[in-house]
Amino acid sequence: MNQKEDNENRRDNRQASKGGSSEVQTEQTSNDHSSNQQGSNESLMQTQQASTNQSSSLDQSGQMPEQEKPPAKQSVTQMTESVFLAAKAKNYFQISGIISFAIIFLMATIGTVVLFVSLLTLPPWWLIVIEVLLLAWLAYFMISVYPTKKYQRTKWRFDEQGLYIQQGIWWRKQYAVPRSRVQHIDVTQGPLQRNYNIAQLILHTAGTMNASVSLTGLSHEKAVEIRDELLIQEKYDAV
Incomplete structure (x- = not known):
């Protein structure tokens, strides 16, 4: 009797384990099915959104709008107003003024030294002051004033x-x-x-x-x- 009862208990346990595994498999299958359905819904929504964006980009005539083109470079023959010279022209005029003043300063210095040596005496102090002031004014005019005015008044x-x-x-x-x-x-x-x-x-x-x-x-x-x-x-x- 005891042996029969043991056999029956084993049979019941086997059936219970089979039923539990089938329930787990059924639950996993349902979860996979729901996840697949959710993924298909998301892809469908993305497709609908892309089609909506494409339709909104169409203009009223049903054609895609043309891309904005960069403004065309103005031809030299399309000028309607006078313009100034190149921006670097002012720097060029200033450097040219510096070179010209350096030449004048060198010639003035050589002439003054030759005059002192030939006279064997120093000139009056006021003559030296006048020469220095003239050279200072000439340097200011040739390096600053003249290049600026020339650039501003050339069109x-x-x-x-x-x-x-x-x-x-x-x-x-x-x-x-x-x-x-x-x-x-x-x-x-x-x-x-x-x-x-x-x-x-x-x-x-x-x-x-x-x-x-x-x-x-x-x-x-x-x-x-x-x-x-x-x-x-x-x-x-x-x-």
Whole structure:
């Protein structure tokens, strides 16, 4: 009897363990099914959101709006107002003033020494003071005043008619060079001008008065652009 009861208990335990494992498997299957369903719902929502964004980007005509293009670079022939020279032109004028003053100062010093040696005596003190004051004023004018005024009072404009130049500190001068009068064009650069990337534009025109007009202080790129534009015009005129 005891053996039969033990067998029955073992059979019941086996059935209970099988039932528990089947319940666990059923629960895992339901969890996997719910997670798969949640993932499909999320992917569906993402697809709907992408389609909504795409439809909102369409304009009223049903076409995609064109991308904004950067503003086109203004051609040198589209200028409507006179402009100043290149920004580095002022520095170039100042360095040129320093070099010119250094030459004048050296010549004045040599002349003073030669005068002292030839006279074998010292000049009056007031003469030395006057010379020093004159050199100081000349240095201030050549290094500070003149370059600034020259830069501020030099303007130019190049359009379909030709080149217009306005310059001069005390006596103002205005030049109008029509395209049809230009014979040939030179773009020159000295060592100091190359350092500041500026150039001198020289226009040789037909006629005896003001046969050549020069403009110093343009950027090298702008001077070359004006030259090329005038060369194109000359080709059309030749044809």
